[in-house]
Structure formats: structure tokens, C-alpha cells
Amino acid sequence: DVKVTQSSRYLVKRTGEKVFLECVQDMDHENMFWYRQDPGLGLRLIYFSYDVKMKEKGDIPEGYSVSREKKERFSLILESASTNQTSMYLCASKRQYTEAFFGQGTRLTVV
């Protein structure tokens, strides 16, 4: 079975902190994605990566950055967390022409 693992299920961080969300997949997928999910807004794409060290901005990249140093790992970085970044964060990976597999999500609260 494909497994996409996010490092934390729940996180509470303070405003201004630098936050790292980690995602690891075990199926050698070239494409990886970070989404945030908010009530009434659905999933919105923050960044995606189609190869090691490659990244593309999604619909809402402001306030975020990403890192993909190894094919299996895609990190989302909040440089200076703010309360409006409180959300559910979902990582996904996929091979071309196949379905996306999602991690279990990280519920981040910024206080």
C-alpha cells in the first residue's frame, strides 16, 4: 500500500514561530503537493513539486515556502506563523496519470 506520512497530527505554535511540516512518501512518486483545507473553502493548493529541488507555486503560496531535497520528502515551511495560518494541512503524492494519495493531515493551531 502507498503510504504518505505527515510528521504530526496536531501542532500548536506561537505567532512568529518558524514551523516545519514534514511529509514522506514511500512509493517513489515524482509529484508531491501541499494543500490547506478550511471549512467552506475546500482544499487549496499551496505548493507542489514535480521533482527533487523543483517547486511550483500553487494558488495560495504567500507566507509559505517548501523544500524537496530528496524525492521521498516534501517539507512545508511557515517562515513566521500567523493566526490566519491556523488550518488543516494535507500532503499528497502521485505518479503521473494515477490517483493522488493523501497523508492523514496536520491540524495546525497558531496562537
Place this chain on the structure above:
Amino acid sequence: KNQVEQSPQSLIILEGKNCTLQCNYTVSPFSNLRWYKQDTGRGPVSLTIMTFSENTKSNGRYTATLDADTKQSSLHITASQLSDSASYICVVSANQAGTALIFGKGTTLSVSS
């Protein structure tokens, strides 16, 4: 603008009853359409995929339909169970590789006993 609209936003049904969820899309080019199920606090899981040439596809008690002419899809759930309580998300792929995914906002289904 590429969009995926789902209806209803939420739905409550009794256990054992059937229900149908709707998805209308304006996505071009169209590659395929997937329905995902998302349990509360979990990541979405794919239920079924529909390509341009497919009209109907079943996965157990879930049956998806696609009308590519009217750009509409439906997900029919038969003999609902309490475990069907979840959010159902329609996702349209706007390219062959599947890296341009357009998400609907989901329908929240609650099945009560």
C-alpha cells in the same frame, strides 16, 4: 475559470437509505474526474475515477456517473451505513499528468440510525 461545484453542501439521511451527490464542473481541458471520501480528521481517499469515455463506474455500494456533454457527475450511495458519514469531494484533473487538480468544496454526508 476552472471550477468544480458540488451540491448539496450537506446532507442528512437515515441508515439504509440511498442518496445522490452532485458535481458540476467547468474545467478545460478535461482529463478525468475522481470522487474522494474524507473521514473527519483524515486525508481524502479515492473512491472512483471517471475518464471522458466512461458513463458509469461502481465500487461496492458507490456508483459514479459522468455526463461529459453536460459536464456533470453524480455519486450514488446505496443502502447507506453509519460509516458512510464523511465528506465527499469531487476532483477534476485539468491535465493528462494529473498535476492540475481542481477540487470541489465537498458534500458532508451524515448517516443517522
